[in-house]
Amino acid sequence: MNKCFNPGVVLMLLLFSITSCSQSKKEIIPQTYTAHKISETITIDGKADEAVWAKAKWTNDFIDIEGDKTPKYQTRVKMLWDENYYYILADIKEPHVWGDITERDAVIFHNNDFEVFIDPDGDTHNYYELEINALNTVWDLFVNKPYREINVALNDWNYTGLKSAVSVDGTLNNPDDIDKGWTLEIAIPFKDLRTAYYQDNVPRDQFWRVNFSRVNWEHDITDKVYSRKKGADGKFLHEYNWVWSPIGVINMHEPEKWGYVYFSSKGVDHTEEFTVSNDEKIKWHMYTLYRAQRAYKGKHKRFAPQIADLNISDLVIDNQNIKVTMQNHDIGYNLYVKSPFSNKTLIVREDGKFISK
Missing domain, CATH: 3.30.1300 (Pantoate--beta-alanine Ligase; Chain: A,domain 2)
Known part of the structure; x- marks a missing residue:
């Protein structure tokens, strides 16, 4: 994956294998989730030991991005919100938790990672992407249009108030044992997604189009150091793409197929299902x-x-x-x-x- 910058320091990056007219092989029905409002304080430490997290429901397990294969390892998510933050908890099963990218806004999916895609108004334009690896290294960017169109991806755009933390159930970058996985806890500030300074963009009893992706690689271990595995031709093997709401093609950048997250003003003790209109x-x-x-x-x-x-x-x-x-x-x-x-x-x-x- 090559980075190419224009004089405006705009990143034009093709994140996955994207064809100009890719079409799903079958009908894809987006996933839905109801995120409930909380009044309790959540500490972003990767441990998720607050009582409200225990009450929140898990999403369905992630599926292969094309929607027809069960991933090798389980991934699932919980969501909550308050007047300031959109909270995301990702449970990522993985027997070998590793990472070596430490520079912010590097190409994080060259490690195993977890990704969040958000299109608040659902118009498929002007959306946000966030990628985080097991070292809690962040890549965040703003995309004005999907890559199927002539677009720009602003790599120098940042979530200024983002909070994230990782907890590893095992030992990071240690090939001598078998890990259970890693937990990622994220708090995304609503104010970072405003389109006007005084905009009240908190989605009370509204939905956003959202999706989550997990990129996983086959790995090699040399002198107890992990790296992406290469094939006989010397090229990296293709990554696995496991997602919450399947796309039908290997391309996360079809926002019209993302899932629906409904931000219910009712607390976590309520059961409320979102129905797509x-x-x-x-x-x-x-x-x-x-x-x-x-x-x-x-x-x-x-x-x-x-x-x-x-x-x-x-x-x-x-x-x-x-x-x-x-x-x-x-x-x-x-x-x-x-x-x-x-x-x-x-x-x-x-x-x-x-x-x-």
Whole structure:
């Protein structure tokens, strides 16, 4: 993975093997999770010994990013929040806990790592990525568009108030024993995700699009030092990508497929399940059309002039036929739906940005 900087010191980095028109082999239904509000203080020490953590539910175990394989090792997450922070607890099973990257904003996924992706408004643009290894080394960046579009990734953007800590159940960087794994505790300040200085962006009884990824490598041990394993050709073996909400392709940067985290104002003693709205289901369908348009352009060197050319079945939700219209213009197209459920106009532009009005 190569770093390339322009004069504006903007990192343009391809994080995974991304094709210009990658498409899922099967339908992917995003995961959901209800994060409850707390009033207790959480100390970020990697130990998670507060009573509220014990009450919070675990997510489903992570699955392979393509959604069709069970990972070798278990990964799961809990979430909570208060008026200042979004709290994340990751339980990462691993018999060999190791890491050697200590420089902030280095390419952390060259070690085994845990990653957090957040798109607060769900428009698939202007989202945040965080990667942390077992040494608690951080890489945080802001991405203006997914890599399928011409984009910039701001490597010099930082979570200024981030808190994180790691606890190892075993011994770090010691190949002489078998570890149980590592626990990562994170507190992400809501204020670091503001788009205006005085914005109140705390998502009370709202949802964010979120996903989590774990990158795991085969390893070698030489003179009791861990390193990524290489194949007979001298190249590093491919990494494993295990995620909370599967993508269907090896590419975390399809935000429309990320999971839903609902920030409930009720405490952890309540049971409350988040239900994805019909408008969100319409949005999934619109992005199926968007990806089909990208594939069409890859084949024909132009966008399809009408939706019928994309060979995508019509959508029916609750006995409602969902009509998608397409407006062509000089640089591309817009997809439109007038939702029969909310009466909102839902739009996906040719650059993939979602708009609801």
